Amino acid sequence: MTEKRVSFTLESTLESVNLAEEKTEKVSAELGFSDEDCHRLAMSVREAMVNAVLHGNAYDPKKRVTLVFEHDGKKLTITIVDEGKGLDAALLPDPLAPENLLKQSGRGIFLMRSFMDDVQIRNLKPGTEVKLTKSVGAEGAEEAREDEKQ
Amino acid sequence: MMKTSTRKVENVTIVDLSGRITLGEGSVVLRDTVRDLIAKGDKKILLNLGEVTYIDSSGIGELVSAFTTVRNQGGELKLLNLTKKVHDLLQITKLYTVFDVKDDEATAIQSFSK
Numbered sequence: 293m294t295e296k297r298v299s300f301t302l303e304s305t306l307e308s309v310n311l312a313e314e315k316t317e318k319v320s321a322e323l324g325f326s327d328e329d330c331h332r333l334a335m336s337v338r339e340a341m342v343n344a345v346l347h348g349n350a351y352d353p354k355k356r357v358t359l360v361f362e363h364d365g366k367k368l369t370i371t372i373v374d375e376g377k378g379l380d381a382a383l384l385p386d387p388l389a390p391e392n393l394l395k396q397s398g399r400g401i402f403l404m405r406s407f408m409d410d411v412q413i414r415n416l417k418p419g420t421e422v423k424l425t426k427s428v429g430a431e432g433a434e435e436a437r438e439d440e441k442q
Numbered sequence: 443m444m445k446t447s448t449r450k451v452e453n454v455t456i457v458d459l460s461g462r463i464t465l466g467e468g469s470v471v472l473r474d475t476v477r478d479l480i481a482k483g484d485k486k487i488l489l490n491l492g493e494v495t496y497i498d499s500s501g502i503g504e505l506v507s508a509f510t511t512v513r514n515q516g517g518e519l520k521l522l523n524l525t526k527k528v529h530d531l532l533q534i535t536k537l538y539t540v541f542d543v544k545d546d547e548a549t550a551i552q553s554f555s556k
Contacts, residue, residue: 306466331527338498342465388536394510396503399535403499406534 300359302341304349304374309341312359316370319361323368323428332407333368333426339400340372340422348376348420363428367409370424379420381413444468444494446475454551455484456522460493463501468494472501476508476519485517486554490547492523502535509541518542522550 302308316337320330349355355375362369385392387399405411412423444461462468479487512519520542532538544550
């Protein structure tokens with residue numbers, strides 16, 4: 293399969309969040325991800341886009357969010373870059389800690405990490421880059437490994 | 443787009459929600475609905491999520507906020523009819539054991555304090 297890269301430059305609006313989510317559903321379905329994985333990919337992108345638009349660019353009409361889809365036939369990598377102050381992911385509180393369990397926010401990056409094979413967050417100072425990666429057919433590979441164990 | 447409708451069975455207010463509970467869509471509707479119920483003195487609230495197709499971290503946050511708001515007012519808020527997606531999200535975020543989750547309306551109503 294040939295490598296493919298598609299890039300979008302989006303405004304800092306909730307419409308962009310919804311658009312990015314829809315594009316992810318479409319791209320991941322075309323690449324053959326299961327319905328469950330399509331949902332997880334789209335939700336991860338939604339969470340990253342919300343962070344970029346709301347916390348990063350703070351709805352600033354002058355700032356943009358870049359959304360890039362790249363696939364090589366084996367994995368899909370989605371990169372979201374904002375133009376905000378930058379985020380230090382190491383400082384984020386653990387949403388599963390008892391003292392944070394009933395907090396209203398702080399679960400977005402945790403959900404991305406739960407749903408994706410790999411999540412890399414880079415502070416670009418300014419700006420934040422979130423790189424989400426998921427292997428095509430990862431579920432099948434996992435099942436195969438489980439079968440081998442039995 | 444999320445829709446809500448409320449009905450009362452015995453002394454419990456059931457809120458039937460449908461659609462998406464996400465930032466900028468259902469989150470605000472859910473917040474306003476629960477706030478209005480508390481203002482009216484309805485503090486036994488059962489959120490029926492059976493027709494909720496999608497929920498994001500903002501929606502989860504709104505559910506948590508509704509739960510703590512009602513509890514702080516001396517009331518009870520419970521969840522009914524979780525879809526698999528919502529159930530999985532609450533499991534992952536360790537909130538499944540925080541909420542009182544029911545899958546049968548009659549049983550849920552009986553479980554509220556009299």
